Amino acid sequence: MSSAPPTEALSTEALLATGQANTLDELQAVRTRYLGKSGLITRELGALGKLPAEERRARGAALNLLRAGVEAALRERGETLTRATLAARLAAEATDVSLPGLDLPVGGPHLISRILGDLEDIYARLGYTVVEGHEVEDDQHNFDALNIPWYHPARDLWDTFWLEDGRLLRTHTSPMQVRYMASHPPPLKIIVPGKVYRYEATDATHESMFHQLEGLVVGEHVSMADLKGTIAEMARGLFGPASRVRFQPSYYPFTEPGADFSVWWENPRGESRWLELGGCGMVHPNVFRAVDDLREERGLERVYEGKTGFAFGLGPERIAMLKYGIPDIRYFYANDLRVLEQFRGELE
Numbered sequence: 001m002s003s004a005p006p007t008e009a010l011s012t013e014a015l016l017a018t019g020q021a022n023t024l025d026e027l028q029a030v031r032t033r034y035l036g037k038s039g040l041i042t043r044e045l046g047a048l049g050k051l052p053a054e055e056r057r058a059r060g061a062a063l064n065l066l067r068a069g070v071e072a073a074l075r076e077r078g079e080t081l082t083r084a085t086l087a088a089r090l091a092a093e094a095t096d097v098s099l100p101g102l103d104l105p106v107g108g109p110h111l112i113s114r115i116l117g118d119l120e121d122i123y124a125r126l127g128y129t130v131v132e133g134h135e136v137e138d139d140q141h142n143f144d145a146l147n148i149p150w151y152h153p154a155r156d157l158w159d160t161f162w163l164e165d166g167r168l169l170r171t172h173t174s175p176m177q178v179r180y181m182a183s184h185p186p187p188l189k190i191i192v193p194g195k196v197y198r199y200e201a202t203d204a205t206h207e208s209m210f211h212q213l214e215g216l217v218v219g220e221h222v223s224m225a226d227l228k229g230t231i232a233e234m235a236r237g238l239f240g241p242a243s244r245v246r247f248q249p250s251y252y253p254f255t256e257p258g259a260d261f262s263v264w265w266e267n268p269r270g271e272s273r274w275l276e277l278g279g280c281g282m283v284h285p286n287v288f289r290a291v292d293d294l295r296e297e298r299g300l301e302r303v304y305e306g307k308t309g310f311a312f313g314l315g316p317e318r319i320a321m322l323k324y325g326i327p328d329i330r331y332f333y334a335n336d337l338r339v340l341e342q343f344r345g346e347l348e
């Protein structure tokens with residue numbers, strides 16, 4: 001008889017070792033010890049060949065059974081340990097959703113954007129369409145068609161940034177009056193918010209870039225009274241129901257008559273006064289004529305001569321400075337958060 005250890009003893013020992021392995025590494029060591037290349041069970045299987053044939057059969061069957069049993073136990077223990085490791089990791093890395101979150105720095109609309117937004121709301125309620133023009137314009141739309149030919153001294157009212165190719169940065173939003181009428185027939189009611197540029201030295205009340213809101217209404221029998229009512233409605237929307245509007249004669253080549261308008265502001269700090277907000281007037285017949293010329297060039301019908309309309313233009317920076325007591329227009333674009341954050345609009 002051989003001195004081979006009985007399979008029962010080997011089985012008990014291997015199953016016990018498997019059950020006692022507490023980590024996947026320990027379990028791997030057990031597997032190597034019994035089933036590795038020179039493992040205890042592997043060795044016994046290798047020794048089978050040296051046994052006499054009559055013993056080999058029974059011993060072989062017993063060893064195969066043993067190996068299968070140990071393999072099954074190792075697999076099961078392995079699964080248990082893997083699950084336990086995962087559970088431990090999940091517990092350790094658990095996220096406490098009840099912790100207060102970190103505040104991310106969130107931006108908000110710039111004060112000027114908010115004022116333009118308020119103005120758009122007011123005019124949308126009055127049935128106006130919002131359109132935007134080009135910041136790079138040409139002489140014809142910015143000046144000529146607005147009744148400001150090249151020799152007209154009024155050009156000096158708008159110091160201009162000229163581009164090398166002869167175009168320019170629009171000095172006001174009024175060129176959009178021309179562009180819009182050249183491609184749309186009356187009646188119309190539009191507002192044009194946007195950036196404009198002036199070639200000027202900057203100081204507390206002058207910036208080389210600022211914003212305007214243009215308005216244009218054209219139809220039949222549009223009157224100065226309509227214009228005044230519209231400006232008054234805007235003033236009530238901006239400054240409250242008690243605000244009043246005042247017109248003073250003024251000169252713009254593209255209006256006849258032209259006016260500057262001021263708004264009476266009931267200031268809660270007790271500093272009520274007239275605020276001069278912008279220019280306006282009835283559309284000059286020469287503008288309608290120039291627009292019809294442009295339309296004709298494009299093969300469109302002449303439809304503006306004989307129509308009536310009004311236009312107005314105002315600056316949101318000025319509204320903001322007056323309404324919030326901001327002393328210097330340069331604060332809006334110096335990107336000093338100490339200023340901007342005071343007027344930060346909430347993002348919805």
Ligand code: PHE
Nearest residue numbers: 172174252279280311312313
């Ligand atoms: N475009 C004029 C300006 O920039 C303002 C204005 C617009 C005046 C429309 C009258 C009518 O000064």
